Amino acid sequence: MIDRLLIVCGGTGGHFYPGLSIATELRNRGGHPRLFITGRQTEQQGRAASEKGIDYEIISPAPIPKGLKGKFSFVIKLLKSILESRSKIKSFRPEAVLVMGSFHSLAPALAARMMGIPLFAHDGNARIGKANLFLSRFSKQLALSFPPVDSGGIKCGWTVTGMPVRQQIAECRLAKPEAVGIINSRLGTSFSHEFPIILVFGGSQGAEGINQKVPEAFKMQGDESFQVIHICGTGNMDNLGKAYSDATFKYKIIESSGEMEVFYSASDLVICRSGGSTVAELAIFAKFAILIPYPHATDNHQSDNADFYCSSGAGIKILEKELSVNKLASTVAFFMENPADFAEKGALGARLAKPHASSEILQLIENLQLAI
Structure with missing residues (x-):
């Protein structure tokens, strides 16, 4: 069973709450998950994680690049965020990293890749996000909520595991x-x-x-x-x-x-x-x-x-x-x-319906970890 899993939650509730559901499932199994959170909702998200007994760290945001000036600024912020992420990942020593999508997840994902830590990704929509399409080049597997309409852009194996939902919803x-x-x-x-x-x-x-x-x-x-x-x-x-x-x-x-x-x-x-x-x-x-x-x-x-x-x-x-x-x-x-x-x-x-998506995602990671 995987014990130490880092889950990078992106910047919105649509990325955070599915990640929290996976973390809660792993904690219930006796594992030790940690969340990386970022963006404008970190206070609310940190409070929700604490209520579930889940450790978390706040990382610097890396917003979507817009225009030439925005792209230059994004690269600078990305490099700084990669260094920050490397330090935090080294401290936690995860067995694998799971990113939940968005440009905010790029720095921790790339840092994990540079450190040789297995990378996995999850996407919450039928059309895969640009960040996840890019990260699929480095990922062991992409877990999907729904069958993808743009599967041709995925560069790794993918599995429809479903969208992780709160335990109260699933049960x-x-x-x-x-x-x-x-x-x-x-x-x-x-x-x-x-x-x-x-x-x-x-x-x-x-x-x-x-x-x-x-x-x-x-x-x-x-x-x-x-x-x-x-x-x-x-x-x-x-x-x-x-x-x-x-x-x-x-x-x-x-x-x-x-x-x-x-x-x-x-x-x-x-x-x-x-x-x-x-x-x-x-x-x-x-x-x-x-x-x-x-x-x-x-x-x-x-x-x-x-x-x-x-x-x-x-x-x-x-x-x-x-x-x-x-x-x-x-x-x-x-x-x-x-x-x-x-x-x-x-x-x-x-x-x-896939009410046990959190469990399926963890099983997917564990199976591929054993195969490494």
């Missing part, structure tokens, strides 16, 4: 009545498990495009026996509250939640973005989704993620540039005509 077994009861108890709502519940959220970025259209689409429904839980994102409560103020159906708006497993379990339809973690979670809970890819995602990777999920029959993709109140309203109306039919379609998503 949740709540029936809808129980989940609705928990929500009512904690939020002071009076939702009924006998009527459809629509869950709406925009993810860590880009909630605004969804928030602007959804309330009006709901208010256009002739059948108002549905109920809505809308997770609106930080700073959006007041505006969204005004948008829902004259609604006659039951609804609840919250800014965020650390218990998405409860909301997934209670819902019958999900309207959301299509980030890698979201798609992986939809598959685990086998939910039908109206997927609205975040249009500013790098290389439009959320559109590829949505295509992957919809290929199972468990979702509909609507590009934001094509999203109108009328189109969204008609899609919701179609759902309300036969929620049971949508539940059957949602169940098709379960075929894509």
